[in-house]
Amino acid sequence: MKCAVCKNGDIINKVIDYQTKIDGNYVLVKNVPVEECNVCGEQFVSYETAIKIEEIIKANNSLLVTLKFLSTIWQDKSLKLIIP
Numbered sequence: 001m002k003c004a005v006c007k008n009g010d011i012i013n014k015v016i017d018y019q020t021k022i023d024g025n026y027v028l029v030k031n032v033p034v035e036e037c038n039v040c041g042e043q044f045v046s047y048e049t050a051i052k053i054e055e056i057i058k059a060n061n062s063l064l065v066t067l068k069f070l071s072t073i074w075q076d077k078s079l080k081l082i083i084p
Contacts, residue, residue: 001035009039016043018053029053 003009018032032053035044045053 003037003040003042004044005042006037006040009037011035011044012038014043018045022057027057029056 001011014034014036015031016034018029020027
């Protein structure tokens with residue numbers, strides 16, 4: 001299947017660690033299946049996967065752990081990890 005964005009690349013299946021920002025905090029969900037273009041790198045998740053990510057985040061909201069870290073690039077940012 002060809003990439004819908006660049007129209008040149010082929011789509012390959014991968015498993016990634018998905019990260020996003022919610023309410024000012026970074027959230028990481030591990031082992032998320034995606035389709036990725038081998039040319040432009042655009043990633044696509046299925047509707048079912050998007051729903052599952054949302055369910056995981058909602059179900060584990062009370063288990064989120066905030067980790068503070070400092071670096072010259074990030075300054076003071078928060079990263080929330082879902083710990084199963």
